[in-house]
Amino acid sequence: MKAQNEMSMSFESRSSNEGFARCAVSAFITQLDPTISELNDIKTAVSEAVTNCVVHAYRNTIGKIYINVKIKENSVVVIKVRDTGCGIGDIKQAMQPLFTTAPSDERAGLGFAVMQSFMDKVNVRSKVGKGTTVTFEKRLSCRVGNG
Amino acid sequence: MRISESGDCITAYLKGDIDHHSARGIREDIDALVQMKQPALLKLDFSGVSFMDSSGIGLIMGRYRLMSLYGGTVKVVNVPEGLAKMMNLSGLSALDIIERRGEKIESTK
Numbered sequence: 001m002k003a004q005n006e007m008s009m010s011f012e013s014r015s016s017n018e019g020f021a022r023c024a025v026s027a028f029i030t031q032l033d034p035t036i037s038e039l040n041d042i043k044t045a046v047s048e049a050v051t052n053c054v055v056h057a058y059r060n061t062i063g064k065i066y067i068n069v070k071i072k073e074n075s076v077v078v079i080k081v082r083d084t085g086c087g088i089g090d091i092k093q094a095m096q097p098l099f100t101t102a103p104s105d106e107r108a109g110l111g112f113a114v115m116q117s118f119m120d121k122v123n124v125r126s127k128v129g130k131g132t133t134v135t136f137e138k139r140l141s142c143r144v145g146n147g
Numbered sequence: 148m149r150i151s152e153s154g155d156c157i158t159a160y161l162k163g164d165i166d167h168h169s170a171r172g173i174r175e176d177i178d179a180l181v182q183m184k185q186p187a188l189l190k191l192d193f194s195g196v197s198f199m200d201s202s203g204i205g206l207i208m209g210r211y212r213l214m215s216l217y218g219g220t221v222k223v224v225n226v227p228e229g230l231a232k233m234m235n236l237s238g239l240s241a242l243d244i245i246e247r248r249g250e251k252i253e254s255t256k
Contacts, residue, residue, distance in 0.1 A: 015168035022198075040198070040229055047200040051167040105167075106174065106205040110237060114201050117236050 003070040003078075005031070010066045013058040013083070015051075017065070022046040025069055025079060032075050034140045041118040042077065042138060048111040049081035049134045055102055057085025057132055075140040084131035091124050148173055150180055155187040162195030165203040174206060178213060185217045194225035203230075204237040211242065222246060 007028050011017045022043040029042055046067070053065045068080040088094045095116075100109035115122045119136040126132040149160040159177050163169065181189060189210060196203075211221045223245045226234055234245055 015166075018166050018168050019164055036229070041232075043198060044200050044233065047166055047198075051200065051202065055167060106170070106202075106209040108201050108205040108208060108237065110201040110204055114233070114236060118232070 001072045001076070003072055005071040006069065008066070008068045010064050013054045013061075013063050013065050013085075015054050018047055018050050018054065021050045021065070021067060025067065028069055029071075029077060029140075032071065032077070032140050038138070038140050042079070045115045045118050045136055045138075046079065046081065048114050049079075049136075052111050052134070053081065053083040053085065053132075055105060055107060057083040057087075059086070059102075076137060077140060078135065078137045080133060080135045082131065082133040087128040087130055088124070088126040088132055089128050091126055095124065148176060150176065152180075152184065152186070156190060157181060157184060157186045157188070158190040158192055160192045160195060162197075164198040165196055165206065166198070166200050167202045170202040170206045174209060177210060181210075181213060181217075185219070187219045189214050189219060189221050191221065191223045192225050193223060193227065193230060196227060196230060199230050199233055201233070201237070203233065204239065207237075207239060207244075211244065220244070 009024060011020065025046045026039050026043050029039065050065060057063065063083060063085055066082040070078045072078060093099055095112040097113040098109040100107040112122070115136055119138045121137040123135045124132065148162060151158050157180060161173060165173070191207065191210065207221070207223055214221050221244050226245060239245055
């Protein structure tokens, strides 16, 4: 499926950018006239993915976070959040609800569970020492014509 | 965030976006007062919260643990409709501490 529109951005893994990232993505998606609930779902998933980069991928360091958003046919939105941080050794374990490697930071261990519950599809690819790419997809209730 | 005290109860009126970035300051402000006053009840009022990711769940669970240390309890009150999905997903409903518009959120299980 070819993208009808696309946006990419990169920014530093500072926690102050978590709000910027979810608002920028939601501003791009607004052209599809999503419902408030759909927009909230996307903002939440982006926030979880970016927080993972800040807290885990680049723990105690600052690195770059890359986000790519594609709008495809039938109001399907595909969002990629990529880092070049530490990577995840055991993806299955990392995706278990309540599993966290940062309990001292009061992380609930729900990041991936939230992404899976709020999005239609979630895919995680990671290489230890190379980085992680999280891709998620959601089809919006198309209320306006495409284009 | 405004924090008020009345008798044996502290109420924290959370506002704006709760994420990993903002949760730290909120946590520090609440904990400083809780540790000083050791109230029987800590109310977290979510009526002014416009967005919350799972950091909000970590915030609630952390305060629940802290209050348990003092033999106190936590109540989460005035949860806006938009946050109900996150609250339900978190499993917090099992702790019986969430009230929405005066009523408890139904467990989804």
